[in-house]
Amino acid sequence: MGARGMFAPSAGYDRALTIFSPDGRLYQVEYAIETVRRGTLAVGARAVDGVVLFAEERLRKLQDVSLSQKLFQVDDHVGAVAAGYVPDARVLIDNARVTAQNHRILYDEPITVETLAKRLGDLAQQYTQYAGVRPFGVSLVLAGVDRNGPSVFTTDPSGTYLGYSAIAIGGGSDQLNEYFEANYSESMSMDDAILMILRGASRTEEHKVLDPRSVKMAVIDVKTKRMRRLGIDEITSYLEKAKEQQ
Amino acid sequence: MGARGMFAPSAGYDRALTIFSPDGRLYQVEYAIETVRRGTLAVGARAVDGVVLFAEERLRKLQDVSLSQKLFQVDDHVGAVAAGYVPDARVLIDNARVTAQNHRILYDEPITVETLAKRLGDLAQQYTQYAGVRPFGVSLVLAGVDRNGPSVFTTDPSGTYLGYSAIAIGGGSDQLNEYFEANYSESMSMDDAILMILRGASRTEEHKVLDPRSVKMAVIDVKTKRMRRLGIDEITSYLEKAKEQQ
Amino acid sequence: MGARGMFAPSAGYDRALTIFSPDGRLYQVEYAIETVRRGTLAVGARAVDGVVLFAEERLRKLQDVSLSQKLFQVDDHVGAVAAGYVPDARVLIDNARVTAQNHRILYDEPITVETLAKRLGDLAQQYTQYAGVRPFGVSLVLAGVDRNGPSVFTTDPSGTYLGYSAIAIGGGSDQLNEYFEANYSESMSMDDAILMILRGASRTEEHKVLDPRSVKMAVIDVKTKRMRRLGIDEITSYLEKAKEQQ
């Protein structure tokens, strides 16, 4: 589609159907992952007593703060945060919700987080192999408490899904993941994990001072196995504690 | 599709199927949003006693003033205003009307504005991911009074939907939204909101003197939960009041 | 589709599927509207006692004058005139006829002109959003007498439909609409409207001397609510009266 000059590194291998470039890359998938990188920060972490979800949402002044576009409840015991193209995230989340409901009906037990992540990964893979669609421009962190205990998984536009103790996706995630690798411990409580995330996020360049209005958090503890969104007061209080620990 | 020169910033990533550019953008979606920016002004605002909808329609002299192309009733309790490519708006509005009717039949209660906004957002998202269609070239402000009280939501060509206290879309909306952020108060009445919108709109460059014939307004109050279009006399009288307050 | 040089203003955004250009325009729709501008003149006007339809048809000498390609009866009470690509007009008119018949069967009353115009507008919109088709290259003026009294509506290739007191489409319509805006009055009779149209049309450059053989006219009066085509004698007589008034 047009003479794009001889300096274009991908030379047209990145159009229409997702196809291979001579060096074996799928450019449309890599560009979709770039969409994720341009997104806001999203985090999931596993603690001994549950899991923690964190999403950054930059709101305009008159925007409704009670609604979240990037933190979702998938089932009683599973939540998710998204980074990238948010309307695509809703497609995946709606699919995950139906999958989780069907699992309860079919097997009479809650779905595992890993099964959900595989399912969304398989869906994403199809959007990289068939013509007439583009890949999903979003990565998710799915976190929940299932029969294996607290679990955290990611999915990305390529269809890859992976399990983590703690993982950040989206803008600034590289810095934050390094911080997690230095500070995470398997024996952390959810409280510790929340503070670690907030301290870490406050160290990234774009997030020096986190605004409680722009932070969405949720926890799922091993006792109730039910997702609970943190109120703005709780978040404010955690942010203050995190600041003291800095 | 042709050598478009080396200065073309998007280099072909903006054709046919909506696909990702190397920097992770969906150009067709961004161009559709540009269509919205080229449209006329549309506004929705939440007051303590109801919601207010405002749409600008530039009419030719012999055009029928009683018909509105940009202000729609969706259900008894929900209205909408559009900015951008109006024939596309009608597709979304028709879809919203059917959705609202089905909701009443299925659940025996009026649909919430948020549910409608999500539904239209999901529809718009599909037109950004599949081949053989173009995105919708229109944004909507949906406003109504539902079980959560007065509610105002926007949808855009990307499929994003967001809740606001007061929001303008279309040509001149940036200026007007800044004005809202400086002047909006959660304790405003519908009357206050109407005057704020008219004062604000009159300050934008294109709208210095608003012509009552080019203004369409509707309100839905919390008591009746029924949309009422303002007559040209009411609009004229509000415009005069707004002028005095200037 | 070829290097079309760096001076091509639309740079390929006007091919195949109707898609957005960077400045948010739908070129294929604009080109289809250009087809309308290249067409012959067509007019509809609302009077107190009915509606008037006018179409110009340039005939070859041996062409059958009794057949009209641009003036159509849609239902007893509704007629239409077309400007642009006439074979496309027939598709819309056939659709309108079926819609009007179905309406009579379903609701046991004649369809309104506005409902017909919306229906054709919705059809036209679909031909601007889906791949594998081109937009309709035609605009229509629909006029009739329904439960709202005399009504005149236009549809265009974009899917827009609007109500007017008097409106011209096609070649020379800009000049003629200005003339209408200066001379139209809501209290006009059909006779007045016919003369206004003929006087106005005779003032446009291409139509200085109107040939009765090239003029098709019809009226629908509020009493009979039935479309009646004017004979060549009537048209000749009106043309003479219009000339005297000049």
Place this chain on the structure above:
Amino acid sequence: MGARGMFAPSAGYDRALTIFSPDGRLYQVEYAIETVRRGTLAVGARAVDGVVLFAEERLRKLQDVSLSQKLFQVDDHVGAVAAGYVPDARVLIDNARVTAQNHRILYDEPITVETLAKRLGDLAQQYTQYAGVRPFGVSLVLAGVDRNGPSVFTTDPSGTYLGYSAIAIGGGSDQLNEYFEANYSESMSMDDAILMILRGASRTEEHKVLDPRSVKMAVIDVKTKRMRRLGIDEITSYLEKAKEQQ
């Protein structure tokens, strides 16, 4: 596709799906009409006592003269001649034959020539609006005697159909139509019409001396309402008379 140089006047608007050019033209339709112009001559004329059909067919020496590729019987009372891409003509004729048969079965009366012409025009229109096909590269003259008396209609690749007293299509038709406009009279007999056609055709540059082997003619008179092909002897005799009158 591809860089076709800056001198290409249509700049790619004439490919694949029939789409609009910036000046509102449908190039593929215009090129199909060019195919008609490159074809041989075909004529239809209306007389007081019937209709006349004429087609030129240039035959190789050993070609079978008894078969006609360009003169067709559609129904007892309707015939047709074609100019342009003959295999396409057969598709239209086969369609016309089925339409005429179905009409007899459904309404128990012969179809009118105008209804047939509209039907073929509608079919041709579809081949100009949908992807995956090309327009028909052929024009037809349909002539017959129906309840309206003798009738002559044309269809072309755009889907336009028109009624005429006498009309020529194909190579040399412009000259011949001018001749008809100067010489045709509504009171002509079929004999007069045949001679007018042959005299006129003999004046065009390519046809100075018409070879009886290359002429196919048929008549449908108002009494029998049945198409009759002229034998080579009749044609030879008419040609001689026409020569004398020259």
Place this chain on the structure above:
Amino acid sequence: MGARGMFAPSAGYDRALTIFSPDGRLYQVEYAIETVRRGTLAVGARAVDGVVLFAEERLRKLQDVSLSQKLFQVDDHVGAVAAGYVPDARVLIDNARVTAQNHRILYDEPITVETLAKRLGDLAQQYTQYAGVRPFGVSLVLAGVDRNGPSVFTTDPSGTYLGYSAIAIGGGSDQLNEYFEANYSESMSMDDAILMILRGASRTEEHKVLDPRSVKMAVIDVKTKRMRRLGIDEITSYLEKAKEQQ
């Protein structure tokens, strides 16, 4: 599909869907006809006592001489020879065989050669008007003895079918047809026709000395109405006689 330089005469009008060029030509069809011209020679001729079919097949030394790729039996009373892309010929022949069989079952009489030729022409036409296929790259001569007596027809990639007394297609056919036009007589016997074909073919540049192994011939006489392939001895003997007559 690439900058093909400014010297390409067809400028892209010859790709994908068969579409019209500005001068009203269908290039893909013309190129398919070029495939026929690149093929070997094939001939059919009508005699008073039957029809004759001739096909040239250039064989490698160890190739099986008893099998013919270019001379086919279609039904008892009809045979065919092909020039061009032979695998395409088989598709047409298989279609012709089924058509002939169905005709016998439906009408209880043998199909005419003309009906078969029209059927294959209609099939070929479809491959020139719809996307997703290419035209057939083959021409056929169909010859047989039916209720009209001996008949010879050709079909080509455009869908044209024509009747002939004697006709050659494929490489060298122009020269051979000129020879036929000078030497053919309607009162010829099959023997005369065979010798005329062999003498004529031996005069073309590529065929100065015809090798009996490279010649396939068949006859259908009016008495038996059954196709009979000539053996290599018969062919050798005819070749010798033809040589003597030279």
Place this chain on the structure above:
Amino acid sequence: MGARGMFAPSAGYDRALTIFSPDGRLYQVEYAIETVRRGTLAVGARAVDGVVLFAEERLRKLQDVSLSQKLFQVDDHVGAVAAGYVPDARVLIDNARVTAQNHRILYDEPITVETLAKRLGDLAQQYTQYAGVRPFGVSLVLAGVDRNGPSVFTTDPSGTYLGYSAIAIGGGSDQLNEYFEANYSESMSMDDAILMILRGASRTEEHKVLDPRSVKMAVIDVKTKRMRRLGIDEITSYLEKAKEQQ
């Protein structure tokens, strides 16, 4: 697609749908035949007492020698060898096996080799005429003993099938076929044919010294009409004999 430089001989006629070039060639088919030429050697030969199949397979040291990718059993009495893109060969062979089985069930007798070759040729032809597929990149030699005695046929990517006494396909086949033409005799025994093939293959440049591990052979004799693969010892012994005869 795109500007491929002015030296590209085929100028884009070789993409997507297999279409004709101006000189009447189908490039995609010719490129597929090039794939065959890049393949390893495969041979079939007819003897008085049966048929012989030979395929070269270059194996890595740890590769399983007992499995063959290029020598297939189609039915009891028919085998095949392939040259070109082997995964495509499996599609054809699977098709041939089902065809042979169905033939036994339907007609209660073994299929002839020629019928199988025609069937595979017809399948290959379809992959050259329809969009959305590429031609098969493989040629086959089918050999067997059927009611006509020993038979050897080839199929290629164009859909052509031909019968031979002895034929080689794939890399080095030109040289080998010349050798066969000089040395083959219709009175050869299978033993003679095997030795002729091995002597001939050993004379081609790439195969000076044939490695028994890289040779697959099978025979079908007229008595048993059953395919038998030669063991590595038999092959080694034949290779030695062939060397002595050199």
Place this chain on the structure above:
Amino acid sequence: MGARGMFAPSAGYDRALTIFSPDGRLYQVEYAIETVRRGTLAVGARAVDGVVLFAEERLRKLQDVSLSQKLFQVDDHVGAVAAGYVPDARVLIDNARVTAQNHRILYDEPITVETLAKRLGDLAQQYTQYAGVRPFGVSLVLAGVDRNGPSVFTTDPSGTYLGYSAIAIGGGSDQLNEYFEANYSESMSMDDAILMILRGASRTEEHKVLDPRSVKMAVIDVKTKRMRRLGIDEITSYLEKAKEQQ
């Protein structure tokens, strides 16, 4: 699509539908194989007492080590390792699992490894011949113990499947396969094979020091015919032994 400069070796033959280049290559398949080469190392080996599978997985520090993305159980008696685009591998593995289950149900016995490899090869082939999909970007080693004893097979993006005694795929596989060819013996035990793989892998440049956390291994012994994954302790102990033997 687009002027990619005159130095591009494949000149556009590597886009959209997988098509042949003039030299008979399928570039998209070759690029997909390049994706495999960019992948991590995967190995399968046959021993007298069973088979061994090895996959390298590079994990981030907080990634869940208990989950494997590249080592899969297909059935009780068959496992697989993947190199290349892992989300594609899951599609093949899911297909293999269903195939194996269906085989047990249909034939009441475990599927052979070869049958599974052929099935996955046939699936992969289809993704190279039809439009609207890209080839699979992954190769697999399938290993198991079936009625033929220990078996090791590979499949690749072209659809080729081959049997091996020991085989490595992915990054560094060339070096490793050379090592196997020098060191493998048919009489090896699984223990020997494991040590050979680890010694060999440690000699490749990227893997000088293998990290037990990045190694996944499984064995299937001939007695149990059941796949067993090696624990991290076992792997650590084997790595130490391998180091001693170096």
